[in-house]
Amino acid sequence: MKIGEKEYEQLKARFLKLFANVPLQLRQEIIAVVDDEPLSWSVASLEIKKDTKKALIIIEHLKKIGLI
Numbered sequence: 001m002k003i004g005e006k007e008y009e010q011l012k013a014r015f016l017k018l019f020a021n022v023p024l025q026l027r028q029e030i031i032a033v034v035d036d037e038p039l040s041w042s043v044a045s046l047e048i049k050k051d052t053k054k055a056l057i058i059i060e061h062l063k064k065i066g067l068i
Contacts (some may be wrong), residue, residue, distance in 0.1 A: 011059045014068040
């Protein structure tokens with residue numbers, strides 16, 4: 001699944017809004033695995049805020065599972 005730039009920005013905004021409401025104690029929980037590397041809410045947030053290559057994969061995964 002490939003998403004366009006506009007959809008990516010919309011999903012990024014939805015993720016950041018969702019992340020802001022995740023309790024601090026849950027932010028270390030794993031929400032995605034990218035390249036066999038488990039990523040927590042906190043790490044995913046950093047990747048997405050910096051628009052890294054992993055950010056697109058994370059966003060696509062979270063969309064696929066219905067989280068955003």
